Amino acid sequence: xxxxxxxxxxxxxxxxxxxxxxxxxxxxxxxxxxxxxxxxxxxxxxxxxxxxxxxxxxxxxxxxxxxxxxxxxxxxxxxxxxxxxxxxxxxxxxxxxxxxxxxxxxxxxxxxxxxxxxxxxxxxxxxxxxxxx
Numbered sequence: 001x002x003x004x005x006x007x008x009x010x011x012x013x014x015x016x017x018x019x020x021x022x023x024x025x026x027x028x029x030x031x032x033x034x035x036x037x038x039x040x041x042x043x044x045x046x047x048x049x050x051x052x053x054x055x056x057x058x059x060x061x062x063x064x065x066x067x068x069x070x071x072x073x074x075x076x077x078x079x080x081x082x083x084x085x086x087x088x089x090x091x092x093x094x095x096x097x098x099x100x101x102x103x104x105x106x107x108x109x110x111x112x113x114x115x116x117x118x119x120x121x122x123x124x125x126x127x128x129x130x131x132x133x
Contacts, residue, residue: 001037001049001063002028008065012101016123028063037063040079042070050079058095058128064106076106080113084129094131099124 002025013019033051040048048066052059061083066076084096098115100107102125115127 001032001039001065004048004065004067005063008068009101012104015103016101018123032063038083040066040075042075047075048079050083052083055097058097061096061098064098076109077112080109084113094129096129097127099126101125 005028006021006024009024010019013024033053036053037049037051039046040050047070049063050061050065051063053062054060061080064076064080066079070076096115097118098110100110102120102123104125107125107127110127110129113129115129117125118128119126
């Protein structure tokens with residue numbers, strides 16, 4: 001999964017002048033929690049991952065990576081929709097946070113699923129999704 005992260009994030013990190021092959025893998029390994037993570041499997045092959053971490057007021061979507069050959073085919077949207085529909089008991093339902101790199105095409109996916117920009121900086125865009133009830 002650390003290698004997949006490096007492959008997926010490389011174009012955006014290079015564009016931002018921040019790609020360091022060791023750092024990109026280390027950041028994943030330093031924050032990886034197996035119990036929070038789901039491996040995305042298609043036809044028996046591992047093609048991605050997504051993690052959900054509970055915080056005080058929301059669920060954080062983290063480590064959402066799809067192999068490049070699976071991007072733009074609807075798989076990411078299906079996985080994200082399934083995760084958003086599956087809030088664990090005891091967590092404020094419908095409140096999700098994530099961050100995406102500035103200029104990443106993934107931002108459009110998150111906006112289609114109801115995320116809005118909460119704040120940003122030179123590198124990251126922090127997004128929030130709240131349920132409409």
